[in-house]
Amino acid sequence: MQLGGYLIDFEVKILDENDLVFVSDLRNLGIQRNVALTLVYLSNVKEASSREIEIGTGLRQPEISLAINFMSDNKWIDSRMIRVNKKGRPLRVYSFCVPMETIYAFYELKAHKDYEESVLKINQLKVLIQKKDYT
Structure with missing residues (x-):
């Protein structure tokens, strides 16, 4: 160089x-x-x-x-x-x-939050479907 x-x-x-x-x-x-x-x-x-x-x-x-x-x-x-x-x-x-463990923990926490948000959205959809009685 x-x-x-x-x-x-x-x-x-x-x-x-x-x-x-x-x-x-x-x-x-x-x-x-x-x-x-x-x-x-x-x-x-x-x-x-x-x-x-x-x-x-x-x-x-x-x-x-x-x-x-x-x-x-x-x-x-x-x-x-x-x-x-x-x-x-x-x-x-x-x-x-x-340490790299701190970075892993950051992404592990993020993955857990993303998962919990997805489950919450699915449960909200279930409630909406039951209210509308799409079945």
């Missing part, structure tokens, strides 16, 4: 097949694709810049920004600025500030 005339050598984790299965499982729970990919990527590294997430996940910058904003709003990640070669604009890097 070249920044301001300097060549910087760094390694980027690329999601492997097991990671993509994990992403698929998260997607099946209703988690947005960009959030699932970013969650899995950050769970594999200590910290990462948006550019590293972009390379490692194949997401575009706007998709990463949306995922980062969602995770920041839920207080799942921290960010900090680092200087590269003490020149140019600082780079923002992201890392988890909560």
Whole structure:
């Protein structure tokens, strides 16, 4: 990677097949694709810049920004600025500030709420059908 005339050598984790299965499982729970990919990527590294997430996940910058904003709003990640070669604009890097269990609990609670809402709607329909006597 070249920044301001300097060549910087760094390694980027690329999601492997097991990671993509994990992403698929998260997607099946209703988690947005960009959030699932970013969650899995950050769970594999200590910290990462948006550019590293972009390379490692194949997401575009706007998709990463949306995922980062969602995770920041839920207080799942921290960010900090680092200087590269003490020149140019600082780079923002992201890392988890909560254990993955906290994130699992969030989605588990959401799934329970969604289920309860569905059951409530079905029961409301049953009551309406009985009142109208459609049978």
